[in-house]
Amino acid sequence: MTLDPVMANPSRSARRASRGRPPHTVSGGHPPVAPRVSPGSAAPGRVAKGGAPRKRLLVVNAYFDDLRRDGGRPYSVPQAIGPPYLAGAFSPGLCDVRLYNEQYSGPLEDKDLLGWPDMLVLTGLTVAFDRMRQLTGYARTLNPKVIVVAGGPAVRALPRYSGRFFDYACTGDIEQMQDVIADALGPAYVNRDMFPRFDLTYWFGRIAYVESSRNCNFRCSFCSLTGEGNRYQKYDLDYIRRQVMAVGKRRQIYFLDNNFYGNDRGFFLDRLELLKEMKREGRFGGWGALVTQDFFLNDENLRLARESGCTGLFSGIESFDVEVLRRFNKRQNARVPQVELIRKCLDAGILFLYGVIFDLSSRRLSECREEIAFITGTPEIPLPSFATQAIPLLGTPYFHECLEKDLLLPNTKLRDMDGTTLVQRPLDPIDEVRSFLSGLPVLRGYRRRVLRHMAGFLRRYGRRLSADQIKAVLGTAAMITAPSLASAPTRMGLNRRHRQDRTFVTTTEHLDGCYRPAFRVESRYEDHFQPTMVTDADGCLAGDLAEDLLGAPTLARTGTNGI
Numbered sequence: 001m002t003l004d005p006v007m008a009n010p011s012r013s014a015r016r017a018s019r020g021r022p023p024h025t026v027s028g029g030h031p032p033v034a035p036r037v038s039p040g041s042a043a044p045g046r047v048a049k050g051g052a053p054r055k056r057l058l059v060v061n062a063y064f065d066d067l068r069r070d071g072g073r074p075y076s077v078p079q080a081i082g083p084p085y086l087a088g089a090f091s092p093g094l095c096d097v098r099l100y101n102e103q104y105s106g107p108l109e110d111k112d113l114l115g116w117p118d119m120l121v122l123t124g125l126t127v128a129f130d131r132m133r134q135l136t137g138y139a140r141t142l143n144p145k146v147i148v149v150a151g152g153p154a155v156r157a158l159p160r161y162s163g164r165f166f167d168y169a170c171t172g173d174i175e176q177m178q179d180v181i182a183d184a185l186g187p188a189y190v191n192r193d194m195f196p197r198f199d200l201t202y203w204f205g206r207i208a209y210v211e212s213s214r215n216c217n218f219r220c221s222f223c224s225l226t227g228e229g230n231r232y233q234k235y236d237l238d239y240i241r242r243q244v245m246a247v248g249k250r251r252q253i254y255f256l257d258n259n260f261y262g263n264d265r266g267f268f269l270d271r272l273e274l275l276k277e278m279k280r281e282g283r284f285g286g287w288g289a290l291v292t293q294d295f296f297l298n299d300e301n302l303r304l305a306r307e308s309g310c311t312g313l314f315s316g317i318e319s320f321d322v323e324v325l326r327r328f329n330k331r332q333n334a335r336v337p338q339v340e341l342i343r344k345c346l347d348a349g350i351l352f353l354y355g356v357i358f359d360l361s362s363r364r365l366s367e368c369r370e371e372i373a374f375i376t377g378t379p380e381i382p383l384p385s386f387a388t389q390a391i392p393l394l395g396t397p398y399f400h401e402c403l404e405k406d407l408l409l410p411n412t413k414l415r416d417m418d419g420t421t422l423v424q425r426p427l428d429p430i431d432e433v434r435s436f437l438s439g440l441p442v443l444r445g446y447r448r449r450v451l452r453h454m455a456g457f458l459r460r461y462g463r464r465l466s467a468d469q470i471k472a473v474l475g476t477a478a479m480i481t482a483p484s485l486a487s488a489p490t491r492m493g494l495n496r497r498h499r500q501d502r503t504f505v506t507t508t509e510h511l512d513g514c515y516r517p518a519f520r521v522e523s524r525y526e527d528h529f530q531p532t533m534v535t536d537a538d539g540c541l542a543g544d545l546a547e548d549l550l551g552a553p554t555l556a557r558t559g560t561n562g563i
């Protein structure tokens with residue numbers, strides 16, 4: 001794989017924290033649950049041929065469910081791909097590697113698996129930071145010598161705070177794992193030809209996920225990539241081809257790049273040629289990707305994408321209100337009326353998927369309801385895949401704006417920054433907001449309009465779309481109106497440890513069952529099960545996070561959008 005220099009020389013920001021731990025233990029209060037062991041495992045055996053001891057590595061995608069259910073979401077799309085990419089850094093000859101994806105399999109509470117590794121590697125969304133701490137508490141209780149490595153957007157935003165919990169708090173890209181492995185285990189354990197371990201991704205089914213680029217050339221104010229300020233980077237074509245080959249024949253290949261279109265037309269056209277060729281070879285039935293809206297400004301793009309086998313595109317609409325887009329510095333979405341662009345995409349035979357976000361600290365509920373009525377009353381466009389609130393993700397320009405305007409609620413918990421829970425002061429009375437939010441994920445009150453909308457949509461596009469695409473449209477409608485049923489049908493109603501009704505407001509919201517340890521953990525790890533507080537009781541930035549969040553320059557705060 002050829003990488004840009006920045007990626008080939010990952011930042012050496014791994015930080016070792018103190019690792020001495022007292023031996024005493026306390027009861028955590030909950031009995032262990034039935035083990036759920038990852039099927040993704042390499043061959044056992046403790047000594048390799050050359051005599052070096054084999055090492056055991058467990059890579060986990062930590063995850064908190066936004067519906068606050070205990071179980072996994074095997075049918076939710078897309079699924080995380082951090083674990084196979086990170087696993088690729090370990091020498092296959094000297095390491096036994098296992099992967100676990102909590103998004104797919106539910107919370108990892110299996111003592112055998114948690115106590116198994118010599119090194120635990122953690123990844124996950126910003127909201128999953130506390131879950132990473134909890135997994136660390138479990139693993140260290142069961143194996144005091146385990147080395148814990150963590151990375152991802154939360155660790156990037158909170159490198160100093162993270163150093164309290166993890167041996168290596170990584171702010172670099174996946175290649176930083178190579179440095180960490182060399183430092184912690186020795187250079188022999190590093191795989192210099194790092195390549196994702198798709199052979200271990202037990203959660204890939206009809207759809208497999210790969211990526212062809214990193215980061216984004218735009219600078220939307222709420223996006224964690226804007227806060228991180230890294231530039232758009234491309235993989236070379238051969239690496240992309242190898243990835244598609246490695247996932248095996250699939251119905252769909254989905255590119256999880258933040259911005260598959262990117263800012264290099266030649267690279268875009270080359271990838272389409274490659275995909276066209278691979279589709280002809282029968283490697284996949286169709287492909288999909290995440291694109292920014294500048295993709296739709298050139299009509300040729302839709303034709304070329306379709307010819308190369310593209311069946312679906314996801315693009316962050318965020319809002320149909322131009323003023324909202326400007327406020328979020330999402331100007332690339334305001335150049336062409338969005339309904340027109342969606343219609344063109346569907347008319348070209350490509351499914352259009354999107355999400356909408358509502359910022360209740362700057363918009364009235366009446367405006368948000370009008371927007372939902374607009375969407376459900378416009379059969380030319382599909383229903384959104386998700387409707388949530390704008391999240392002031394740590395380190396983003398939007399986070400700093402909320403902080404400066406004193407918009408964050410008292411006792412805001414990092415765990416509640418999931419888009420379903422109110423963390424900003426709203427314009428409308430809190431009780432009305434609560435009622436709106438409790439219905440938002442399932443579009444409560446709009447069911448009849450949703451059904452009418454679906455009928456109109458299918459009448460309009462039914463003939464242009466394939467059976468698979470229509471299934472996906474119906475799946476999206478199911479996902480938004482009945483998310484539990486659609487994403488985890490076999491676990492309906494299972495919510496063992498979180499029975500209290502939600503309040504939808506961070507100050508009073510209950511914690512998930514995961515915050516009560518599933519088995520006894522050492523007393524010194526009890527604090528790993530306390531929530532990370534973003535604000536204190538007065539709504540001021542919590543002292544623990546201040547050094548990370550106030551110290552660093554917000555380079556993207558003044559950044560211009562890349563269009």
Ligand code: B12
Nearest residue numbers: 080081123125126151152153170173174224257258418419
């Ligand atoms: C798959 C996905 C999901 C999946 C699950 C993701 C997961 N990990 O559990 C689902 C569908 C659940 C999801 C949900 C949401 N998502 Co999402 N999602 C993605 C997506 C498309 C791919 C993530 C991925 O696996 N990338 C591949 C891996 C290899 O890269 P990465 O995770 O970006 O990690 C990089 C670095 O952080 C670092 N790194 C990461 N971990 C580690 C660990 C170590 C040890 C090291 C060394 C390095 C390292 O290396 C990578 C670069 O090389 C990204 C877009 C994207 N292309 O990244 C959005 C993205 C992550 N999601 C985003 C958002 C906003 C959301 C939602 C909040 C949307 C919403 N409003 O509902 C929800 C949250 C739901 C919840 N539970 O609360 C944002 C950022 C969120 C954040 N910072 O937490 C992203 C970036 C999209 C965007 N551009 O806005 N998402």
Ligand code: SF4
Nearest residue numbers: 216218219220223258
């Ligand atoms: S277009 Fe905006 S939201 Fe999407 S990845 Fe780029 S900066 Fe983030």
